[in-house]
Amino acid sequence: RALSSLLALGNLVGDDSFAQAVYLIGGKEVLDAILALLEWSGSAKKTLAVQEQAARALFYLSDAKMIESLLNMSSGSDIAMKAVEVLKATQKKEEDEKGGPQLPSSSTIMVNPPASVEHLDIHRTIRNCLDHTTTSASPSLQRWSASSLRNLIIEDQRRSLVAASESAQTGGVAPLNYESFSLQLVSSGGVMILCSLIGADDADTRAHATAALSATIDATRAVDASQATLREMRGEPPTSGSNGNSTSDASIVEAIVSGGGCGSSLAQLLLSADDAVAGMGCSFASSLVRPILTNPQGSSLSEGGMAQSVGKDDDGLAAYRNAGIALATEGGCLPALVQLLRDPNTGGQVVRPVELRKCAMETLAAICLAVSYKAGGPDGEPDNAAMVIARRALERLEEEQAAHIAFAVLSSLGSQNLMSERDSPTSQLREAAGIVLKAMSSCSSSATSFLRSNRAISVLMAAASEEGMMQNSSLRAEWAPRCLGMLEAGAIIMNRAWTQLKCKSSSDSDEDDEDVDSPPMMPGNSFYGGDEHMGQYGSIHGGGSSMNLSKSNLDLLLEAIDAGAIPLASLVVFSKIEFHDQPKACGSIRAKIACCRLLSAMFGIARSDGTSIGLSRLYNAVDSDLMARSAGGRGGGWRGSNVGPGEDLVALTVSLLQSTISHAQHTMMTGGAGDLPLPDLVDAALSAVGSMCGAHIPSSVAKREDAQLCSDDFGLTSEDDFSSRRHDACAAACDVLASDASSNSFLPTVVIGGFGEGSVLSALRLVLAIVQNGPIHLRPKLAESGVLIPLSDILRNAFSAGERYNFSTALALIRFCGPHISVGSVDSGIMVSLRDSIRIVSSILVIDEGENTEEAHLETLRSLKAECLLTLESLSTNASLWGTITSFALPSISEFLQINQEWDAKDHQFCAVLCAALRTVQRVIPIPSHAIAMARTGMGASLAGVVCSMENSFSAD
Numbered sequence: 001r002a003l004s005s006l007l008a009l010g011n012l013v014g015d016d017s018f019a020q021a022v023y024l025i026g027g028k029e030v031l032d033a034i035l036a037l038l039e040w041s042g043s044a045k046k047t048l049a050v051q052e053q054a055a056r057a058l059f060y061l062s063d064a065k066m067i068e069s070l071l072n073m074s075s076g077s078d079i080a081m082k083a084v085e086v087l088k089a090t091q092k093k094e095e096d097e098k099g100g101p102q103l104p105s106s107s108t109i110m111v112n113p114p115a116s117v118e119h120l121d122i123h124r125t126i127r128n129c130l131d132h133t134t135t136s137a138s139p140s141l142q143r144w145s146a147s148s149l150r151n152l153i154i155e156d157q158r159r160s161l162v163a164a165s166e167s168a169q170t171g172g173v174a175p176l177n178y179e180s181f182s183l184q185l186v187s188s189g190g191v192m193i194l195c196s197l198i199g200a201d202d203a204d205t206r207a208h209a210t211a212a213l214s215a216t217i218d219a220t221r222a223v224d225a226s227q228a229t230l231r232e233m234r235g236e237p238p239t240s241g242s243n244g245n246s247t248s249d250a251s252i253v254e255a256i257v258s259g260g261g262c263g264s265s266l267a268q269l270l271l272s273a274d275d276a277v278a279g280m281g282c283s284f285a286s287s288l289v290r291p292i293l294t295n296p297q298g299s300s301l302s303e304g305g306m307a308q309s310v311g312k313d314d315d316g317l318a319a320y321r322n323a324g325i326a327l328a329t330e331g332g333c334l335p336a337l338v339q340l341l342r343d344p345n346t347g348g349q350v351v352r353p354v355e356l357r358k359c360a361m362e363t364l365a366a367i368c369l370a371v372s373y374k375a376g377g378p379d380g381e382p383d384n385a386a387m388v389i390a391r392r393a394l395e396r397l398e399e400e401q402a403a404h405i406a407f408a409v410l411s412s413l414g415s416q417n418l419m420s421e422r423d424s425p426t427s428q429l430r431e432a433a434g435i436v437l438k439a440m441s442s443c444s445s446s447a448t449s450f451l452r453s454n455r456a457i458s459v460l461m462a463a464a465s466e467e468g469m470m471q472n473s474s475l476r477a478e479w480a481p482r483c484l485g486m487l488e489a490g491a492i493i494m495n496r497a498w499t500q501l502k503c504k505s506s507s508d509s510d511e512d513d514e515d516v517d518s519p520p521m522m523p524g525n526s527f528y529g530g531d532e533h534m535g536q537y538g539s540i541h542g543g544g545s546s547m548n549l550s551k552s553n554l555d556l557l558l559e560a561i562d563a564g565a566i567p568l569a570s571l572v573v574f575s576k577i578e579f580h581d582q583p584k585a586c587g588s589i590r591a592k593i594a595c596c597r598l599l600s601a602m603f604g605i606a607r608s609d610g611t612s613i614g615l616s617r618l619y620n621a622v623d624s625d626l627m628a629r630s631a632g633g634r635g636g637g638w639r640g641s642n643v644g645p646g647e648d649l650v651a652l653t654v655s656l657l658q659s660t661i662s663h664a665q666h667t668m669m670t671g672g673a674g675d676l677p678l679p680d681l682v683d684a685a686l687s688a689v690g691s692m693c694g695a696h697i698p699s700s701v702a703k704r705e706d707a708q709l710c711s712d713d714f715g716l717t718s719e720d721d722f723s724s725r726r727h728d729a730c731a732a733a734c735d736v737l738a739s740d741a742s743s744n745s746f747l748p749t750v751v752i753g754g755f756g757e758g759s760v761l762s763a764l765r766l767v768l769a770i771v772q773n774g775p776i777h778l779r780p781k782l783a784e785s786g787v788l789i790p791l792s793d794i795l796r797n798a799f800s801a802g803e804r805y806n807f808s809t810a811l812a813l814i815r816f817c818g819p820h821i822s823v824g825s826v827d828s829g830i831m832v833s834l835r836d837s838i839r840i841v842s843s844i845l846v847i848d849e850g851e852n853t854e855e856a857h858l859e860t861l862r863s864l865k866a867e868c869l870l871t872l873e874s875l876s877t878n879a880s881l882w883g884t885i886t887s888f889a890l891p892s893i894s895e896f897l898q899i900n901q902e903w904d905a906k907d908h909q910f911c912a913v914l915c916a917a918l919r920t921v922q923r924v925i926p927i928p929s930h931a932i933a934m935a936r937t938g939m940g941a942s943l944a945g946v947v948c949s950m951e952n953s954f955s956a957d
Contacts, residue, residue: 004053007060016066017079023061023070024083024111028119034058035121038128048138055132055144058125062151067158073113083111122156123181130190133209139202146197146208150215156181157219164226172233182220183248186255191216195259198266207277210269210284213256217287220249250319253288257323262288263331270336275353278340282359285337288323289366294477296586299369299435299485300677324370327363328393337364338400341409358425361409361432362475364402365485368439371397375443394443403447406436410486411459423468427482428475430463434485441492448496451489457556460490461563470571472584480587487572487594494560494601495698497553501608502701502708557605557614565602566621566649567628569595573652579663582676589681592656596684599653603691604698615722622649650692650729657685658736661746664755679756686750686762689733694726694773699761702805709804711863714812717772730774733766738785747787751794764794764809771816783817789829792836799840804860808867811841815871819878835884838875841868845892865896866913873916876923885920886930890937893917897942903949914946 003022010018022030037054040047060066073080129152132145160180167174185191194216197209231237256262262285269281292298297315327333340360343351352360374390397403410433437456440447451457463469464483472478572595577588606614626648647655664678687699694717701707737747749755750763767787770778791810798806814837821830845865849858872889875881897917904910921939924930 001053004056004060007057011060011063011066016063016069019061019063019066020070020073020079020113021083021086023116023119024080024113025086027116031061031119031121034061035124035128038132043135043137048135048141051132052138052141052144055129055141055148058129059144059148059151062120062125062148062155064151064154067117067155070113070117075112077113080111080113117155120155122152122159126152126156126181126190127188130188130193133193133197139205142197142200143202143205143208146194146205146212149194149212150208153182153212153215153219157215157222160219160223161226164223164230167230168226168233172230176230180219180223182216182223182252185216185220186248186251191252191255192259195256195261198261198269199263203277206265206269207280210266210280213261214280214284214287217249217252217256220252221291224249250316253319253323256288257319257326262323262326262333265331267332267336270333270340275356278352279356279359282337282340282356282363285327285333286359286363286366289320289327289363289370291317291320292324292366292369293362293435293475294479296479296583296590297675298366298373299439300590300680320366321370321373324367325374325389325393328367328371328396329389334367334396334400337367338402338405341405343408343412345408345412354425354429357409358429358432361406361429361436364406365432365435365439367393368397368402368436372439372443397440398444398446402436403440403444403450406433406440407451407454407456407459409433410437410463423471423474427468431473431475431482431485434460434463434483434489436485438485438489438492441489441496448493451493452497452552452556455559457490457493457565458559458563460486460493461560461565461568464490465564465568470575472587476587477583479583481591484587484591484594487568487591487598490560490565491594491597491601494556494598494605495700497556498601498604498698499700499704501553501605502697503704553605554609554611554614557602557609558617560598560602561617561621565598566618567625569599570625570629570649570652573649573656579676586676589677593677593681593684596653596656596681596688599649600684600687600691601698603688604696607691607694607696612721619722619725625649650725651732653685653688653692654729654732654736657682657689657733660685661736665746665749668754679759682750682755683759683762686759686766689729690762690766690769692726692729693733693766693769694730695765695769697765697805699758699765702761702803707805709808711808711867714768714808714867715772716816723773726773727775730770730778734770734774734778734781737767737770738781738787747782747785748789751787751790761806764806764813768809768812771813779817780820782813783820783830786830788814788817788821789833792833792840795837795840799844807864811867811871815867815874818871818875818881821878822880831880834875834881838872838881838884839888841871842888842892844868845889845896866909866916869893869896869913869916869920873920876920882924882927882930886924886933890921890924890930890934890939893920894934894937894939894942897946898938901942901945901949903946903952918943918946 006018007022010016034054034057038051038058040051126149129145129148132141133149135141135145157180159178160182163176163178167176191213194209194213198206198213200206200209266281266285270278270285272278272281295315295317298317298320327337337360340352341357341364371390371393374386375394376387376390410430437447437451437460441451464486469483469486470481473480473482473484475482476484572591575588575591577585577592579585602618606618609615660678660681664682667676667678697707697709697713701709747763747767750759753760767782770782791814794806794810795814798804798810814834818834818837821834845868847861847865849861872885872893876885897914900910900914903914921934921943925934
């Protein structure tokens with residue numbers, strides 16, 4: 001009792017000299033004696049009272065500040081010299097009592113303060129404290145044991161790191177002289193014991209247990225990092241745990257979740273009116289999920305860039321995501337956490353300190369990222385138990401209005417014009433709020449609708465454009481710029497608006513706040529076959545994509561332009577990628593991906609504006625940005641980059657595509673990409689350049705059943721006031737894709753999925769945009785690039801799967817580029833692909849329409865047949881293909897004409913289809929062998945029927 005009281009008094013007044021004396025004078029004997037008291041057996045009151053004082057003494061003797069003072073103490077310090085004097089006097093007394101000098105002599109006694117710290121046996125002490133935390137007979141002993149654990153775990157971490165550092169100095173050859181006890185906490189049941197203490201009746205015990213768990217997680221992560229460095233130095237493979245977790249701290253997090261550490265006891269800590277207690281609980285919750293923020297894989301976008309893919313949990317973050325799901329669904333932790341963020345304007349009673357709110361927002365951001373990863377996008381039904389639980393967690397987040405709270409925080413703090421260039425708690429709070437908005441908008445339709453209706457795009461763009469937002473984020477371990485979450489949230493909102501525009505029916509086009517996303521197309525649909533019949537396609541005769549932009553989407557576009565999205569995108573697109581630092585390179589790439597997605601949606605929405613207001617404002621903003629940079633200005637969000645004065649945003653984006661292609665091809669050959677999302681950047685850059693070249697249908701629409709598509713979407717476009725801008729973009733993009741030998745292999749590679757499956761649609765979309773909107777002299781260059789080679793396979797697979805967009809896009813490319821191919825001029829594989837394509841489209845012409853076919857399906861089939869006939873007509877201008885057309889296409893055309901020979905002068909579209917078929921026949925018939933083959937197909941009767949039908953129609957008129 002005297003020892004513990006003196007230690008407590010010294011700690012109270014800030015004097016650690018008595019605790020230091022215990023190490024320097026008492027040494028190992030005193031510390032072992034204290035541990036021996038803790039190892040007494042029995043539950044008598046006197047025994048428990050003695051052990052309580054021993055645990056109390058250990059708490060002060062293991063204090064991190066006191067140990068640090070010993071480590072920094074020299075042998076010549078006053079305390080060390082006094083300790084030597086005491087030791088000498090003691091030794092002299094013993095010598096006198098024993099009648100002679102002893103070894104070592106008192107004259108040679110020395111003390112080494114840093115080495116004296118090793119007298120405390122950490123492993124033995126932790127085991128004793130864990131044992132006594134289960135002592136319900138003495139709450140005081142339980143409390144002091146739990147409080148000592150945190151100090152002991154911190155000291156255990158220090159010793160482990162020192163041992164790893166000493167081993168690393170020898171190149172990893174020397175063995176470790178200390179093994180961390182944290183690696184044994186799961187197997188020894190220590191984590192389960194601490195989790196049970198979170199629900200203890202004593203408030204102090206709960207707080208100490210929570211602090212000990214937080215320290216355990218942090219210590220284990222630090223030890224894991226040092227061990228990973230040593231394994232790398234030794235050439236050893238990384239260790240792996242269950243569920244894809246490669247670190248032992250993941251095992252501890254799993255044990256905490258399974259032990260109920262995310263339950264109601266934690267919620268009670270978060271609800272405490274004492275900010276210190278609430279902060280302790282919040283810090284513990286944050287430690288469970290923090291790797292989701294600090295690891296780039298924790299918040300990666302899916303290939304579509306709009307919604308998270310359902311995770312496979314193979315990236316080592318499974319345990320932390322499960323912890324995030326548990327925090328959202330168990331024990332009322334989520335409502336308690338959100339309550340820390342509320343202010344009187346959002347239903348709160350008081351405004352908590354900014355440090356506490358920052359920690360709560362970081363935790364909420366990680367939870368939202370975990371939910372968005374496991375719940376998938378806002379469309380579709382859950383198909384496994386994990387997704388069902390994640391959807392339940394998403395419902396909780398929506399009930400607690402996570403997006404509303406984050407938006408309120410971002411808006412209110414932004415209006416104060418704070419110095420965001422300083423990495424202050426307030427700026428980190430805003431950054432975390434941006435991450436919440438990104439995660440919620442990627443998986444929640446209601447959150448996206450709320451953000452759109454509250455003009456969130458302007459808040460996001462304005463916040464991302466502030467000074468200092470391009471600096472690396474300490475919140476995310478320096479791997480990402482601070483504006484990343486805001487950029488990604490803005491990109492998701494814009495893309496979802498663009499997708500809705502191309503999927504809504506005309507009756508829904510004026511709805512401002514309702515999200516009408518529909519489930520994605522499920523695989524297995526086909527045009528015909530069994531009971532499925534045809535895929536769900538728009539009719540050639542109507543119901544196609546509208547060219548009238550709804551007021552809400554035009555307002556959204558103008559809102560983004562006014563908020564400085566164009567200068568911000570120029571800054572990010574031109575920014576340098578530091579490939580030598582892979583984490584930072586990942587953050588830079590992710591920022592470029594977000595900006596490319598944003599630009600793709602902005603140009604796509606503007607292209608769909610029937611009034612041309614969107615395009616006019618957008619190009620004006622591009623020109624103004626170029627002028628501001630040329631003049632060296634800093635207005636509009638520009639931050640003094642060295643971009644050349646002759647490069648506008650379109651040219652910068654095309655240059656980004658070129659450099660990305662080059663680097664992606666290099667890394668494919670060398671295998672040096674690592675975990676960098678280069679395929680996603682290729683996809684995003686292709687999508688952005690495609691929109692700048694005039695493509696107005698997003699790639700994501702291709703996977704949806706409610707896509708409003710028609711044949712006109714795949715034909716040539718009409719000229720307007722901005723055609724010259726699109727011509728320039730198409731020419732620049734074509735030069736990148738098909739200008740020299742180094743790029744010749746890119747298009748075939750990307751179209752077959754060499755850069756990721758997500759890039760296939762974006763590449764086809766860009767090439768189609770160049771064909772539709774670019775000068776005609778670009779078509780031969782594209783044809784010779786090799787892009788036609790894989791198109792026959794795409795046609796076949798798309799037809800079988802019922803993918804209208806893929807099928808019609810490939811067909812249009814064959815239609816416009818095929819005539820420019822001749823035998824011997826290019827790779828023979830192109831001719832083989834074209835001939836195979838002719839066989840495929842010819843087989844479609846003879847598909848039986850059936851009497852019981854639904855009207856919508858019938859219209860779809862007829863539109864596909866019309867596109868096939870227009871393609872055959874175009875290919876018939878290429879004499880190299882006449883033989884294939886004669887052998888495969890003419891029999892199908894003959895059968896088509898026999899069935900569809902009724903001429904109706906009022907149906908201009910159908911008449912155009914018949915004329916295309918007749919022109920195909922006219923071009924190949926002059927060759928005698930072709931005429932003979934044609935006669936054998938019954939073409940004469942078919943043509944006679946058409947002539948008679950035309951005569952009857954004219955006579956009737």
